[in-house]
Amino acid sequence: MKEINIGLLGLQGAIEEHEASVRSAAKALGIQLDIHTVLLPEDLEGLHGIIMPGGESTAMIKQGKKSGLLQALRNKLEDGFPAFGTCAGAILLSKRVKRDAHSEITEGAFPILDQTILRNGYGRQKDSFAVKLPIRGIVDEIEAIFIRAPIIEKTGEELKVLAEFGGKPVFVQQGNIIASTFHPELSGNNGVHKYFLKIISENTYQ
Amino acid sequence: MQERKVLKEYGDVEITLGSTNLKRGFAKMVKHGVVMDVTNPTQAGIAEDAGAVAVMVLDKLPADIRARGGVARMATIQAIKETMETVSIPIMAKCRIGHTMEARLLEEIGVDMIDESEVLTPANEASHVWKWDFTVPFVNGCRDLGEALRRIEEGSAMIRTKGEAGTGNVAEAIRHMRMVNNGIRQVVAAKDNPQELMILAREMKVSYETVLKVAELGRLPVVNFAAGGIATPADAAMMMQMNCDGVFVGSGIYKSEDPEMRAEAIVMAVTHWNNPEKVAEAQSMVSERKSMPGLDISTMKEEKKLQLRGANL
Numbered sequence: 045m046k047e048i049n050i051g052l053l054g055l056q057g058a059i060e061e062h063e064a065s066v067r068s069a070a071k072a073l074g075i076q077l078d079i080h081t082v083l084l085p086e087d088l089e090g091l092h093g094i095i096m097p098g099g100e101s102t103a104m105i106k107q108g109k110k111s112g113l114l115q116a117l118r119n120k121l122e123d124g125f126p127a128f129g130t131c132a133g134a135i136l137l138s139k140r141v142k143r144d145a146h147s148e149i150t151e152g153a154f155p156i157l158d159q160t161i162l163r164n165g166y167g168r169q170k171d172s173f174a175v176k177l178p179i180r181g182i183v184d185e186i187e188a189i190f191i192r193a194p195i196i197e198k199t200g201e202e203l204k205v206l207a208e209f210g211g212k213p214v215f216v217q218q219g220n221i222i223a224s225t226f227h228p229e230l231s232g233n234n235g236v237h238k239y240f241l242k243i244i245s246e247n248t249y250q
Numbered sequence: 251m252q253e254r255k256v257l258k259e260y261g262d263v264e265i266t267l268g269s270t271n272l273k274r275g276f277a278k279m280v281k282h283g284v285v286m287d288v289t290n291p292t293q294a295g296i297a298e299d300a301g302a303v304a305v306m307v308l309d310k311l312p313a314d315i316r317a318r319g320g321v322a323r324m325a326t327i328q329a330i331k332e333t334m335e336t337v338s339i340p341i342m343a344k345c346r347i348g349h350t351m352e353a354r355l356l357e358e359i360g361v362d363m364i365d366e367s368e369v370l371t372p373a374n375e376a377s378h379v380w381k382w383d384f385t386v387p388f389v390n391g392c393r394d395l396g397e398a399l400r401r402i403e404e405g406s407a408m409i410r411t412k413g414e415a416g417t418g419n420v421a422e423a424i425r426h427m428r429m430v431n432n433g434i435r436q437v438v439a440a441k442d443n444p445q446e447l448m449i450l451a452r453e454m455k456v457s458y459e460t461v462l463k464v465a466e467l468g469r470l471p472v473v474n475f476a477a478g479g480i481a482t483p484a485d486a487a488m489m490m491q492m493n494c495d496g497v498f499v500g501s502g503i504y505k506s507e508d509p510e511m512r513a514e515a516i517v518m519a520v521t522h523w524n525n526p527e528k529v530a531e532a533q534s535m536v537s538e539r540k541s542m543p544g545l546d547i548s549t550m551k552e553e554k555k556l557q558l559r560g561a562n563l
Contacts, residue, residue, distance in 0.1 A: 054282070056283045057280075057281060057282065058275075058279055059281065060281075083522060083525070084525075098279050099281070099282075099283065099303065100279070100283065100304075100339055102301065103302065103339075106299075106301035107518065107521045110518070132279075163338060168334075168360050169276050169340065169386065170357070170362075170386060172267070172272050172275075172276065173266060174265065174269055174271065175260070175263060175265045187271075191275050191276055192362070209263075210261060230271060230275050230278070
């Protein structure tokens, strides 16, 4: 595929950073890219995939519910629509979400990824950190920026773990969906965005 | 840059804490969102439910600080801690301008961001906190591009307009944002003219490198929010239209008579600022009869203006 229409979930968060990364990835791959900010259900039309940025998942859910966007997007994702979620985006895509260590498990906004994810698993901003990591089959080394990041606690069999840190998965793939608990869009390395564009190119979902 | 990152062992690997990327990155995560002033955990809960991206814990709302007079200091530590335990969104708190120790204490108890704020009584008329020495990120107020860049050179990870807090009057926030935007336009226009960039740097009392960075980016190198006097969904959307990355709402919510609905409506207006139909929907959620009455700034005496407080260097 030489022309890709990509959506950026625009409810809240680090939207422009993903825009810049995916733009540079498309340029490197010689793909003509059209970027659309997704705020309402009708914004999903004609898209080949969507990126869900980092931010506050509670704030995103609140706005997404009101307009019916969450339901419309959930239907597409359940049919195999490609998605790439970072941090809050990864939380939205998880089947099982824990608000904190003691809270009960609830369903994510798009319960697709067979994993249990703990919000702010590493702690507060004072515990935010950066570490150099490889992502198997994608990049040899990336500066992984974890900001009030969630921890993926348990994963099901359908899920492929492509990167780990401290014994926990930090980058996963299930079918057409990839998710990271860190922020590739802040690393200056567009490898993950290239990988996502390749998933879209090879995808049969229309 | 004066960046001071902390290296720490995590198992058998080395991790970095408090780097510029981590501090500025935190601010990027609250973009397109609303940070709400609160004075207790109950208000923080309402803010979280309304879709706030963070709360700012204060002892008194800016409007009450203005009315009461006297010295305004950092909030009670216990109140901040209780709020941290109540909500899952980030917690910010204010320290007095130049009060390095208040800042150190806020860092120690683990707030996610410190606002070195003119809303509190300035503690040091000569200088601001040297923010590079902290691992916690700071946000600072500004009235024009020069002030924004001076704070960034001191290590600030996020900028907001000063506006005129506690007035319910958005006019000053608009003026400050206009000043920042005009400043950026001027720098961008001088991009290929090093001599002109140098003159601008001297005028703004910042380094050539910082000005060059703005010329290259066409914006501030950190996230830039609006603050000071935002009282309605239309005010918030207006600030987003002026290229702000998000908004702080102080007295506008809890000094109104419809705080729950207003909080929700302001969040909605920020998300959908570019869609008049949606902003109208948000604005319909509030009643002008319930807005905070507000203060006229044109007749306000200079000594009453919070924006003029703090070292102007």
